[in-house]
Amino acid sequence: SxxxxxxxxxxxxxxxxxxxxxxxxxxxxxxxxxxxxxxxxxxxxxxxxxxxxxxxxxxxxxxxxxxxxxxxxxxxxxxxxxxxxxxxxxxxxxxxxxxxxxxxxxxxxxxxxxxxxxxxxxxxxxxxxxxxxxxxxxxxxxxxxxxxxxxxxxxxxxxxxxxxxxxxxxxxxxxxxxxxxxxxxxxxxxxxxxxxxxxxxxxxxxxxxxxxxxxxxxxxxxxxxxxxxxxxxxxxxxxxxxxxxxxxxxxxxxxxxxxxxxxxxxxxxxxxxxxxxxxxxxxxxxxxxxxxxxxxxxxxxxxxxxxxxxxxxxKCIAPDVFAENMKIRQETHHLANYIPQCSVEDLFEGTWYLVRVDEKHRRTYARRPLMGDGPLEAGVEVVHPGVVHEHIPSPAKKVPRIPATTxxxxxxxxxxxxxx
Missing domain, CATH: 3.40.47.10 (Thiolase/Chalcone synthase)
Structure with a gap:
């Protein structure tokens, strides 16, 4: 929940x-x-x-x-x-x-x-x-x-x-x-x-x-x-x-x-x-x-x-880019053993985002550091209750994430x- x-x-x-x-x-x-x-x-x-x-x-x-x-x-x-x-x-x-x-x-x-x-x-x-x-x-x-x-x-x-x-x-x-x-x-x-x-x-x-x-x-x-x-x-x-x-x-x-x-x-x-x-x-x-x-x-x-x-x-993006983001979301939102192939560079400081979904559909979230928190790569990320994993950045495919527009x-x- x-x-x-x-x-x-x-x-x-x-x-x-x-x-x-x-x-x-x-x-x-x-x-x-x-x-x-x-x-x-x-x-x-x-x-x-x-x-x-x-x-x-x-x-x-x-x-x-x-x-x-x-x-x-x-x-x-x-x-x-x-x-x-x-x-x-x-x-x-x-x-x-x-x-x-x-x-x-x-x-x-x-x-x-x-x-x-x-x-x-x-x-x-x-x-x-x-x-x-x-x-x-x-x-x-x-x-x-x-x-x-x-x-x-x-x-x-x-x-x-x-x-x-x-x-x-x-x-x-x-x-x-x-x-x-x-x-x-x-x-x-x-x-x-x-x-x-x-x-x-x-x-x-x-x-x-x-x-x-x-x-x-x-x-x-x-x-x-x-x-x-x-x-x-x-x-x-x-x-x-x-x-x-x-x-x-x-x-x-x-x-x-x-x-x-x-x-x-x-x-x-x-x-x-x-x-x-x-x-x-x-x-x-x-x-x-x-x-x-x-x-x-x-x-x-x-x-x-x-x-x-x-x-x-x-950040303002073109409608066709937004439509492509929505297509990616539609095709992947239910997947297991999945790592989002998106850049997080456009997210605001402090934003939580999805890092991965494991084979049992357990979701790992990370938070973009606030000012002065240190580099993103050093972040420690919460997975499911009681478990933490060091964040391994996703491949930096330049697909603007939906939160950048909504x-x-x-x-x-x-x-x-x-x-x-």
């Missing part, structure tokens, strides 16, 4: 008392793991330590229209008390249902079977239902507190979404505005965001998934909302493609990378996580009010301030449960 492979990083410290295992459900697995971590910290099992959630995935597609949307990445999230991002208790809207919208029935191939139209419908219907549940829950909380008003998108400072491709995120903002419009018994259509939308007063949500007139009208009406609350979150998605399970958390990192602590302080951020099959949750986190220099919020934004620079520093961006986000 990914978890047990990562446990090799704890061997030097001798720490094997680390709970938690792989959590998998398409692009929703990272969110489920994050919820598990938060629930552990809130439980009687918590012993005062931090939880670490690692969401990582690779999105590859066969030759065709979907291939350019692919990507790869990983996001690590540190969960514990006194964090700059705080879960809002009781405010999760979840929808789960069975559908063959996107699945991988062939275990020999990395490529999915995708029903494009159904996939979009599942995503948008899950968004509708999650938002409805979320609004009902926050209304119930407000009523207990003596607040009697409607919840709208204006109550979110920022909105981030699972991002298969950026256009779907923009459509999602429009979709939420449609929800607000239809739930308002007396919408102000004269001088408001709803101006000019009177003709859609009686439409039914379930009939509008592919209604171009509705989509166009609400995309236009929500354009400013999108620009103000969501667009900045698409930095990684726009440059790195779909990362699958860390996708929405790449959006969170993008948001934190582009706003100052003062701009973020006190804001409510909505998070919509979706995984095919399908499972979805819309929840919210609050940014701490403390934006002072040296605060947790100041530190996390500073740690992400170079995100765009890191993206821009990747860099696996690693970012750390600290999140707290609502009581600490």
């Amino acid at each position: 990914v978890k047990t492979v990562l446990m090799q990083l704890f061997e030097e410290s001798g720490n094997t008392d680390v709970e938690g295992i792989d959590t998998t459900n398409a692009c929703y697995g990272g969110t489920a793991a994050l919820f598990n971590a938060v629930n552990w910290i809130e439980s009687s099992s918590w012993d005062g330590r931090y939880a670490l959630v690692v969401a990582g995935d690779i999105a590859v597609y066969a030759t065709g229209n979907a291939r350019p949307t692919g990507g790869a990445g990983a996001v690590a999230m540190l969960v514990g008390p006194n964090a700059p991002l705080i879960f809002e208790r009781g405010l999760r809207g979840t929808h789960m249902q069975h559908a063959y919208d996107f699945y991988k029935p062939d275990m020999v191939s990395e490529y999915p079977v995708v029903d494009g139209k159904l996939s979009i419908q599942c995503y948008l219907s899950a968004l509708d239902r999650c938002y409805t549940v979320y609004r009902n829950k926050i209304h119930a909380q407000w009523q207990k507190e003596g607040t009697d008003r409607r919840f709208t998108l204006n109550d979110f400072g920022f909105m981030i979404f699972h991002s298969p491709y950026c256009k779907l995120v923009q459509k999602s903002v429009a979709r939420l505005l449609l929800n607000d419009f239809l739930s308002d018994q007396n919408p102000e259509t004269a001088n408001s965001v709803f101006s000019g939308l009177e003709a859609f007063r009686d439409v039914k949500l379930e009939d509008t998934y592919f209604d171009r007139d509705v989509e166009k009208a609400f995309m236009k009406a929500s354009a400013e909302l999108f620009n103000q609350k969501t667009k900045a979150s698409l930095l990684v998605s726009n440059q790195n493609g779909n990362m699958y399970t860390p996708s929405v958390y790449g959006c969170l990192a993008s948001l934190l990378a582009q706003y100052s602590p003062e701009q973020l302080a006190g804001q409510r951020i909505s998070v919509f996580s979706y995984g095919s099959g399908f499972a979805a949750t819309l929840y919210s986190i609050r940014v701490t009010q403390d934006a002072t220099p040296g605060s947790a919020l100041d530190k996390i934004t500073a740690s992400l301030s170079d995100l765009k620079t890191r993206l821009d520093s990747r 860099e696996s961006e690693g970012v750390t986000v600290a999140i707290s449960n609502g009581e600490h």
Whole structure:
């Protein structure tokens, strides 16, 4: 499992008392793991330590229209008390249902079977239902507190979404505005965001998934909302493609990378996580009010301030070279007794890469040294648990490695449960 492979990083410290295992459900697995971590910290099992959630995935597609949307990445999230991002208790809207919208029935191939139209419908219907549940829950909380008003998108400072491709995120903002419009018994259509939308007063949500007139009208009406609350979150998605399970958390990192602590302080951020099959949750986190220099919020934004620079520093290669890399991957990803015939010169410092697969399919990984670590040839590399081998460089055939074009961006986000 990914978890047990990562446990090799704890061997030097001798720490094997680390709970938690792989959590998998398409692009929703990272969110489920994050919820598990938060629930552990809130439980009687918590012993005062931090939880670490690692969401990582690779999105590859066969030759065709979907291939350019692919990507790869990983996001690590540190969960514990006194964090700059705080879960809002009781405010999760979840929808789960069975559908063959996107699945991988062939275990020999990395490529999915995708029903494009159904996939979009599942995503948008899950968004509708999650938002409805979320609004009902926050209304119930407000009523207990003596607040009697409607919840709208204006109550979110920022909105981030699972991002298969950026256009779907923009459509999602429009979709939420449609929800607000239809739930308002007396919408102000004269001088408001709803101006000019009177003709859609009686439409039914379930009939509008592919209604171009509705989509166009609400995309236009929500354009400013999108620009103000969501667009900045698409930095990684726009440059790195779909990362699958860390996708929405790449959006969170993008948001934190582009706003100052003062701009973020006190804001409510909505998070919509979706995984095919399908499972979805819309929840919210609050940014701490403390934006002072040296605060947790100041530190996390500073740690992400170079995100765009890191993206821009990747090597650009021609599409035909990328296609050749994908062909090599397709032909070799399942092989045993295999040594990749690629150069590692283009990988960033600190990047882990595959050295070999032995005759029993056990994989050996190496890490490109960080600045000052010494020459690559002197590295010691982890194989499978408890075994290390000296790295023998692969033949230096100059085939650019896939990570050089779809860099696996690693970012750390600290999140707290609502009581600490």
